Amino acid sequence: MRARVLVAEDDIKQAEAIRLYLEREGYIAQLVHDGRAALDEVRRRRPDLLVLDVMMPVVDGLDVCRVLRRESDVPVLMLTARSTEEDLLLGLDLGADDYLTKPYSPRELMARIRTLLRRTRAAAGTPDDPVLRIGALALDPVRRTVEIEGRRVACTPGEFEVLATMAADPERVFTRRQLLARTRGDNRYITERTIDVHILNLRKKIEAVPREPVYLRTVYGVGYCLTDGTRAR
Structure with missing residues (x-):
């Protein structure tokens, strides 16, 4: 089509x-x-x-x-x-x-x-992909939906790509450059600050307290990682 x-x-x-x-x-x-x-x-x-x-x-x-x-x-x-x-x-x-x-x-x-x-x-077009569950966060790569504690979260395609990349490998620390490469390819016009904007917006949507994130954590000097939300703050 x-x-x-x-x-x-x-x-x-x-x-x-x-x-x-x-x-x-x-x-x-x-x-x-x-x-x-x-x-x-x-x-x-x-x-x-x-x-x-x-x-x-x-x-x-x-x-x-x-x-x-x-x-x-x-x-x-x-x-x-x-x-x-x-x-x-x-x-x-x-x-x-x-x-x-x-x-x-x-x-x-x-x-x-x-x-x-x-x-x-x-x-x-990946019907066999399972729903990715990290703590109370559920991401469906087929339907492209995100839920947190059963509540549907509306994400832009760019935000979804960032979150899906991290959800496929939870606890891994991704640099901004790695997230750019996996979600934007070799587009040289997109800067690393793009990732910061997506992370900021995602925190507003899935974190109870966006300024004190328990899912989308900053690893200072490196980048970001997605956890199950159970680590002590």
């Missing part, structure tokens, strides 16, 4: 160029030109991927991402002319799975799209 990609870009010429490249790659492409239309289409037709420009009329891309993450786990690739690290990390903090700064090459854009779709489909 061909993947459906929704492109939210207010520059009509740019949007049409992306559509042509997507269709050349064999994807089904749909275009919208403002943030409200993007929200409506995600809710109506649930695409496999959203390519989301930050600077859009009516509702900007950051607000679109903020709203979507309360109701959807659709992968989001954000396009932005804002090149500072703070701006890029803000997008990730709001739930974007990847970002690409303008100007960009169409080949790189297609590579990012392929990577996100491949990662999402690979996780969904």
Whole structure:
């Protein structure tokens, strides 16, 4: 089945160029030109991927991402002319799975799209994978769900990949670079601070006291590890 990609870009010429490249790659492409239309289409037709420009009329891309993450786990690739690290990390903090700064090459854009779709489909196509249980934390790599003490936790695809990597090898200490390599491949544009943002967001979702984590622990000078929550603080 061909993947459906929704492109939210207010520059009509740019949007049409992306559509042509997507269709050349064999994807089904749909275009919208403002943030409200993007929200409506995600809710109506649930695409496999959203390519989301930050600077859009009516509702900007950051607000679109903020709203979507309360109701959807659709992968989001954000396009932005804002090149500072703070701006890029803000997008990730709001739930974007990847970002690409303008100007960009169409080949790189297609590579990012392929990577996100491949990662999402690979996780969904492993029916024999068991539910991973670490203490009161349960992670299902097939359904891509996370529960803590029986309560469902909504995670972005990026957060899920980080948590799934650590849940597959609990108690192991992962460096930021190792987590990047396992969840982002060789994408040189993603920094190690991306992992810090994902860990911070995950702690808010699964830890009773995020500032005193018992599951997602920091190993100072090294990185992070996932424990069963029973170690003394």
